[in-house]
Amino acid sequence: xxxxxxxxxxxxxxxxxxxxxxxxxxxxxxxxxxxxxxxxxxxxxxxxxxxxxxxxxxxxxxxxxxxxxxxxxxxxxxxxxxxxxxxxxxxxxxxxxxxxxxxxxxxxxxxxxxxxxxxxxxxxxxxxxxxxxxxxxxxxxxxxxxxxxxxxxxxxxxxxxxxxxxxxxxxxxxxxxxxxxxxxxxxxxxxxxxxxxxxxxxxxxxxxxxxxxxxxxxxxxxxxxxxxxxxxxxxxxxxxxxxxxxxxxxxxxxxxxxxxxxxxxxxxxxxxxxxxxxxxxxxxxxxxxxxxxxxxxxxxxxxxxxxxxxxxxxxxx
Numbered sequence: 001x002x003x004x005x006x007x008x009x010x011x012x013x014x015x016x017x018x019x020x021x022x023x024x025x026x027x028x029x030x031x032x033x034x035x036x037x038x039x040x041x042x043x044x045x046x047x048x049x050x051x052x053x054x055x056x057x058x059x060x061x062x063x064x065x066x067x068x069x070x071x072x073x074x075x076x077x078x079x080x081x082x083x084x085x086x087x088x089x090x091x092x093x094x095x096x097x098x099x100x101x102x103x104x105x106x107x108x109x110x111x112x113x114x115x116x117x118x119x120x121x122x123x124x125x126x127x128x129x130x131x132x133x134x135x136x137x138x139x140x141x142x143x144x145x146x147x148x149x150x151x152x153x154x155x156x157x158x159x160x161x162x163x164x165x166x167x168x169x170x171x172x173x174x175x176x177x178x179x180x181x182x183x184x185x186x187x188x189x190x191x192x193x194x195x196x197x198x199x200x201x202x203x204x205x206x207x208x209x210x211x212x213x214x215x216x217x218x219x220x221x222x223x224x225x226x227x228x229x230x231x232x233x234x235x236x237x238x239x240x241x242x243x244x245x246x247x248x249x250x251x252x253x254x255x256x257x258x259x260x261x262x263x264x265x266x267x268x269x270x271x272x273x274x275x276x277x278x279x280x281x282x283x284x285x286x287x288x289x290x291x292x293x294x295x296x297x298x299x300x301x302x303x304x305x306x307x308x309x310x311x312x313x314x315x316x317x
Contacts, residue, residue, distance in 0.1 A: 006118050007139050009102050010039070013076035016046045017096050021083040023266070024050055025240065026057060026157025026192055031081035031106065031128045033062040034143075034150035038136060041144060047071065049093045054237020059191045060153060061146040070096065077102040080116065082128035082154075084109035084287060106131050110278050111287035126166040129154030133174050145181055152178045153188050160244065161193050165291055193241075200238045203228065207242045207257070214309050218316055220246030221305055223258035223265075243268040254280075254312045256305070264298035267308065275315045283311055 010016070018035055020028035032048045039046040048066045057063060078100035083089060084107055086097060097103060105116040108125040125131045129151040136143060143151070155174060159167055162175075179185055196204070203224055211222040224239050232238075239259045246255030247270040254275050258265045267284070269277035270292050277293040284307070286295025297304050 003120065003135050003138055006104055006120070007141075009077065009104070009118070010042065010044065013102065014045050015072050015075045016044055016077045016079060017070060017075040017093075017100065018046055018048045019078060019080045019083070019089050019093050019097060020050060021088040022051070022090050023236075024053055025082075027127050027129055027154035028082040029053060029057050029060065029063075029066075030150040030152075030154030030157070031132055032066075033060055034129060034132060034147040034154070035079060035081060035106075036062055036065065037144055037147040037150070038141060042141075045072075047075075049090075049096065051090050051092070052236040054240065055235060056192060056195070056237055056240070057153070059188075060150055062150070075100045077104065080105040081107070081132070082109075083107060084112040086113075086115045106135065109288060110290070111282060124166065124168075126164065126168065126171055127155045127158035129158075130168075130171060130174060134170065145183060148178050148181055149183050149188065152183060152185065153192055156185075156189055157192050161189060166289070196241075197235075197238065199232050199234055200241075202232050203234055203238055204242055204245065206232070208245060211246060212305075215313050215316055217249075217251050218253045219256065219309055219312055220249060220252050220254075221256045221258075221309065222246065223260070223301060225260040225301070229260070243270050246270070247272055253316060256308050256312075258301065258304060260301075261296075264296060265301070265304055267295045267297060267304065269293050269308070269312075274317065275312060277312075280308065280311050280315070284308075 018032045020032050036046045036048050047070050050066050051068050078097040103116040104118045106120045108128050110123050112121045122131050133151050207222040243255050243257035253272050255270045257268045271277045276290045278288045281293040281295040284295040
């Protein structure tokens, strides 16, 4: 399989669905919309299928085109971005992937299951959008200003604003290209990383008040439950960024954040220097990146806290 083979397949088809993982973040949304613009310019009929999209990213070009229900019943091709396993895609959308004649994926997660017909996976890339830029550069397909805006947003958010480990020279070269194209990088950074609603601020404040420290201050733990979500009228994505608060505290190696969903808790882990949180999450059926990973659990709050703290303590120096 080569990128040239994927391009040949794209040229043969018309209706293409673009999918990403549940609870989409900036990289998933940026990858999907950037790809949408490229396919549109190639004369294709792409549809981005996504649920619970955070309003934080409503500034992105093409945001209004995202659909929860497709306009066609069957697609010629399904392209999955920023997703290590098809099981991480919303169950409502998996049938569109399964019935598509051609299946493609672009991803950068460590534990990718290589589930498509064509798998473009680079574990060391700091963002899926960076893989997409490199792929279409190789294919000599020009990237519009709209596509680059979306791709840059994915890079900014998945690198934590260019501060996480794993950033490459290519990361900054793409940012430089975006600036040369007239894209307002500081504005994207502010809109995707800094601007928060009052409700989101209240959620962060609550999580900070609840924060606990373990292992001599090397581990932090906090959470948001369903009662909080209702009381603060939190929207999709309003809990994003809370896990970073713990990681930013001096001497903390791992930050744990639990966000209660309809069935159990979503766990988010972040580390600073040496703990591989992807390995921690894999113990509980999750995964992700060395410094940023997640999992889901039906354990109680206390059971989850104790289990994750114990697993992390094994890896502390």
